[in-house]
Amino acid sequence: MDCRGSDLPPHVLIFPFHAPSHVGSMLKLAELLCHGGLHVTFLVTHYTHRRLLLHSNVQSRFARYSGFQLETISDGLPEDDPRSGDKIMDLLQSFGVTAKPLLKKFLISNGQQNCNTQKPIKCIIVDGVMSFPIDVAQEIGIPIFSFRASSTCNMWPYFCVPKLIEAGEIPFKGNDLDAPVASVPGMEHFLRRRDLPSFFRVQDVSDRDLQLIFNETHQIPRAQERREKFMQSADRMAKMGKEAVREGGSSSYQLDRLIEDIRLLSAD
Missing domain, CATH: 3.40.50.2000 (Glycogen Phosphorylase B;)
Structure with missing residues (x-):
């Protein structure tokens, strides 16, 4: 209606x-x-x-x-x-x-x-x-x-699963959970195995649960495909979220922008 x-x-x-x-x-x-x-x-x-x-x-x-x-x-x-x-x-x-x-x-x-x-x-x-x-x-x-x-730090590694597999960083070789992980862009200098989500501790990269979360995560960009205006809003929100995390704060302060985007989308 x-x-x-x-x-x-x-x-x-x-x-x-x-x-x-x-x-x-x-x-x-x-x-x-x-x-x-x-x-x-x-x-x-x-x-x-x-x-x-x-x-x-x-x-x-x-x-x-x-x-x-x-x-x-x-x-x-x-x-x-x-x-x-x-x-x-x-x-x-x-x-x-x-x-x-x-x-x-x-x-x-x-x-x-x-x-x-x-x-x-x-x-x-x-x-x-x-x-x-x-x-x-x-x-x-x-x-x-x-x-x-979950947090940005939790979600981002799922986007990088192909890089981690290609680099041989998963499945883990050995039991050292403090071993560095170098194939997640932006986290190369501090990320350890133990910091990765628990789904990454698998013996086989075809593990159902890992692949399920990986596949669902990679569907997220589809939510931005409906129209140019919506993509611009989503891109701006993503940029602001990254900036907030980089500054050590929370992206929740951008809630007013999200509300405004929803108002604009609902007005069309």
């Missing part, structure tokens, strides 16, 4: 992977965006929703924000599945098959709602370990940001 001209704020969908640390990080982002005046729908699995209601203060924490709402989606697993430990990676691998059509249906349905209290969703912020929402966003024409819940 066309809500242009409405005085209601832009409406953003935040969609985290269901691992607790990812949900926690993206709830903080949701809170900051709500504080910035945006409407936010936070989409989680039924299982995660139950755990949030039982073990967190999410209801009281977001009660002050009338534009915040929790919505749920199926992960396709039985109720008694543990969804933890090694099962996390199984879920990451299978989640897209189950959730992709459900996400598309959810967004299409949301786009048909009236504008009495909230605009339809016009921007998606998805957990950077999931690439299937990028496909959905591009199919229905909604701008999308990929957000990694």
